[in-house]
Amino acid sequence: MxxxxxxxxxxxxxxxxxxxxxxxxxxxxxxxxxxxxxxxLMELSFLLQSLAFKHSEQTAEMLRILRPKMRAIPVIRRFADSSLLSRSDSMAQAIVGATRGSQELLEDIDRALRESDIRRLKKYRKKLGDLKRRVNDVLAAEDVSAELEASEQA
Incomplete structure (x- = not known):
């Protein structure tokens, strides 16, 4: 029994x-x-984020310094406020904003991976999806701006 x-x-x-x-x-x-x-991959993400952040900040700073100097030169004055420079400036600011926002998320994911914490990894997967959508929106906006500028020049 x-x-x-x-x-x-x-x-x-x-x-x-x-x-x-x-x-x-x-x-x-x-x-x-x-x-x-x-x-x-997480370590590579950290490096790519640092690279994007560094160069975006440098680009934004360069544009901030060069614009007033370009406006002072009569021959190239009209380029100082051109859509190309405005787009570059806004793109640099968008990249800086996205990389600042992703820093904490990447650190949390890295910690969860190292600790093999599946509960936190599931939570962060949704946040990664949101971040991916934001980056795609920035890229899509840049593509649309480039197409509009090309059609204006044609």
């Missing part, structure tokens, strides 16, 4: 756990490699 419930308990509870452990053991190398790759 005792053996039958023990057998069913083994079949229903213990065997699936053991199969899962065996699957993890068999795929340990793949899981470890995916984890290491995700951490490397």
């Amino acid at each position: 005792i053996a039958v419930p023990c057998y069913f308990f083994y079949v229903k509870e213990i065997r699936p756990i053991r199969k899962a452990q065996e699957a993890v053991s068999r795929n340990k190398e793949v899981i470890d490699e995916i984890h290491a790759t995700a951490i490397s």
Whole structure:
């Protein structure tokens, strides 16, 4: 009488756990490699964010300094307020804003990856989707502006 419930308990509870452990053991190398790759991607994201932020700030600062000087030179005065420079300025500001906003998110994701915290990773995936949409909106706005300027010049 005792053996039958023990057998069913083994079949229903213990065997699936053991199969899962065996699957993890068999795929340990793949899981470890995916984890290491995700951490490397996060490190690359930090570097790319720093690069974008650095050059966007430099571009915005350069435009801020050059515009008044361009307005002082009669031959190139009209270029100081051209749509090309305005677009570059607004794009640089948008990049600076996006990279500042993403810094904390990337740090949190990096921490969650290193700690293998699936709950936080799921939460951050939604935030990454929101950030991705914002960046795509900035890129789309830049593409539309370029098309409008090209049609104006034609």
